[in-house]
Amino acid sequence: MIELRTLETFYWVAHLGGFRRAAEKLNTTQPAVSARIAQLEQAFNTRLIDRDKRRSALTPKGVELFAYAERMLALRTEMIMAVTSAGTLRGTVRLGLSETIVHTWLARLVKRLHELYPAITLEIAVDVSSNLRDALLAGELDVALLLGPVSAAKIKNLALCSYPMAWIASPDLPIAPGPLSLTDLFARVELPRPRFFANSSLASIVRMTLDGIGISAIPPAVIAEQLAAGRLRILDCATGLAPLVFTASYLDQPDNALAAIVALLAQAVATDAGATDGTDQKS
Numbered sequence: 001m002i003e004l005r006t007l008e009t010f011y012w013v014a015h016l017g018g019f020r021r022a023a024e025k026l027n028t029t030q031p032a033v034s035a036r037i038a039q040l041e042q043a044f045n046t047r048l049i050d051r052d053k054r055r056s057a058l059t060p061k062g063v064e065l066f067a068y069a070e071r072m073l074a075l076r077t078e079m080i081m082a083v084t085s086a087g088t089l090r091g092t093v094r095l096g097l098s099e100t101i102v103h104t105w106l107a108r109l110v111k112r113l114h115e116l117y118p119a120i121t122l123e124i125a126v127d128v129s130s131n132l133r134d135a136l137l138a139g140e141l142d143v144a145l146l147l148g149p150v151s152a153a154k155i156k157n158l159a160l161c162s163y164p165m166a167w168i169a170s171p172d173l174p175i176a177p178g179p180l181s182l183t184d185l186f187a188r189v190e191l192p193r194p195r196f197f198a199n200s201s202l203a204s205i206v207r208m209t210l211d212g213i214g215i216s217a218i219p220p221a222v223i224a225e226q227l228a229a230g231r232l233r234i235l236d237c238a239t240g241l242a243p244l245v246f247t248a249s250y251l252d253q254p255d256n257a258l259a260a261i262v263a264l265l266a267q268a269v270a271t272d273a274g275a276t277d278g279t280d281q282k283s
Contacts, residue, residue: 002043004076007069008255009036010048014066015253016139017055025139073254081257090119091258096132097124097145099202100163100244103222105273109266116265120258128200136249142259145266148247156252158263160270163219165241166234170212180237206232217241246270 012022013033023030041048048062058066081089097106106124113120125135129147136144137152144150149157169175206223209216210231226232248263250256 002040004072006036006040007072009033010040010062011066011069011073011254013037013049013056014058014062014069017057019056021139070254077254077257087117088119089117089258089261092121092123093258093262094123094125094140094142095145095262096135096141096143097126098129098132098147098246099126100219100222101145101246102126103202104163105269108273109269112269113262113265117261120261122262133249136251139251142256143248143250143263143266145246145248147244148249150247150249154252155249156260156263157247157249158267160246160248160267161273162246163221163244165217165243166220167215167237167241168209168218168220168223168232169215169235170210171230171233172212173215175215175235178236180235182237182239219244 009022009026012025013019016022016025019030019033019037023033026033037049044061044065046061047059048065050057050059050062110122113122125132125141127135132141132144132146133148133150135141136150136155145160149155202218202222205216205218206226208214209218210226215235220227220234223232227234248266250259250263252260
């Protein structure tokens, strides 16, 4: 009798390309993974994984088995989702997201998830989109809310929202009202010689702008309170900025149903919070 757990172990060794990474994914030890694969090969009386290479590779028979294992795990997930009520779905979802979403509608997403799926736990990581993409593809995240879409095999992208960008400054900076060019912004004789600061922390960018250190490119939605209070202002600049377009991206794989739930819920919350076209893309 071949256990589903053993097939699941084989699936993750094949998918992640190694015994160690599969052990980390399944919260077990590398010897335990090796033992399950050996058991599976003994049951089929054939070699399924080529261990001679640095990255574990499937043999021709392993490729055949992988397709069956994927279908069986997908059927298990489909069964669980069909029979289990939303309130009792249980598990942990590793969610990565951009800081822009932290400052706009993350709290609403967490509240909505707790109301609908109280037994689903989020492990939240905040980072820049390039790092989130790498973590998602490496299997370190289940779903990422990032500047997308992510173009990779078996990644599903749900459109979330689009935030316009604007040139923002403190009212204390000596910049006259009215239409401005980039030359007006960065080469005015009454302003200090321009210096450029690369900063991946949105919170620190806002803080530096409030302190009058310089002009920043910030989504106005993030600083609505400061704009309303007059602590920051939008500059009327002839040179526009491309909007920030976010997607909820996740691996479309058999055991990732909870990630799909979180991604769809994020899309619904984003629709309530701002503009989104509600389409999805799959690559």
